[in-house]
């Protein structure tokens with residue numbers, strides 16, 4: 254595996270001297286749209302930015318299984334249950350590819366999981382909100398996967414090869430998730446008054462948190478400038494947020510639902526849907542660990558990790574048995 258020899262990249266490698274001209278050659282490769290691969294020279298800050306971003310993304314996929322997993326036993330039909338199980342399983346798979354992509358940068362999956370369980374790692378703010386009704390499963394697919402795709406399609410062109418390649422498959426699956434979420438919303442919106450009210454209520458609760466998924470405004474974003482220069486990100490947080498609003502508002506109107514934003518209006522001059530002010534205090538509060546479900550999510554992850562101990566032990570014992578057999 255090409256990760257060998259890369260494990261345990263040290264935090265302090267940021268201080269290591271760069272070979273003469275290496276930085277300029279690296280930037281020239283980026284500017285020429287070449288992919289950077291694990292064994293290529295890269296600035297320590299580039300490596301660390303990617304580890305931060307990919308690991309936060311992996312944690313988001315894994316924690317993101319919890320709010321939806323909550324509804325598997327209560328899905329309204331066998332067809333809905335099968336689709337939801339498959340979706341939650343897909344998110345677990347995305348976490349796996351992403352941890353593997355992060356490992357190519359010299360950090361082990363165990364280390365990253367430990368950081369998550371210790372409460373030291375970030376994951377997407379969106380997964381700290383509760384799923385109160387079945388309509389929330391529709392809203393997550395439509396809005397959360399919709400926002401995730403808007404953010405992740407450009408990541409398929411990320412300058413770091415393993416992340417870009419992982420994102421191609423992930424985006425295909427996320428787009429399927431988005432459609433099944435929209436279809437749940439459409440069914441509810443065309444259903445009884447009570448079902449339509451459930452869909453409306455879910456939109457009201459998930460709309461603003463979905464806009465927060467894109468991160469702080471460009472003026473507040475600490476990492477965007479460097480990530481855009483390195484072509485890790487291709488668009489700024491605000492640009493992607495606007496693209497998402499422009500794509501999603503007509504879909505909501507097609508559903509016959511009302512967005513919880515009195516300032517939302519179409520601006521013919523710019524061709525964009527203009528939206529009201531985001532409550533950044535709420536965003537900061539969720540990031541600080543005080544969202545509605547932060548504690549519950551971490552407790553559930555810790556319990557799942559403990560409950561899975563025997564599976565990890567069995568997998569290791571099996572691998573060791575195969576290794577010994579091959580060596581004999």
Ligand code: FAQ
Nearest residue numbers: 310313314317376377378401465466467468474475476477
């Ligand atoms: N939540 O300087 P920036 C999904 C942090 S996957 C929490 O703008 P950057 C699939 C940020 O980390 C969803 N923290 O940072 C699914 C930084 O903190 P740090 C996840 C956030 O990296 C669907 C600080 O604020 N997707 O949903 C958030 O340039 C359904 C300053 O921010 C990804 O991870 C947030 N929303 O831009 C699963 C995609 N926003 O590290 C299940 C890859 C910002 O300095 C069900 N990541 N922060 O301590 C990205 O594109 C970027 O990392 C951004 C943030 C856009 C999230």
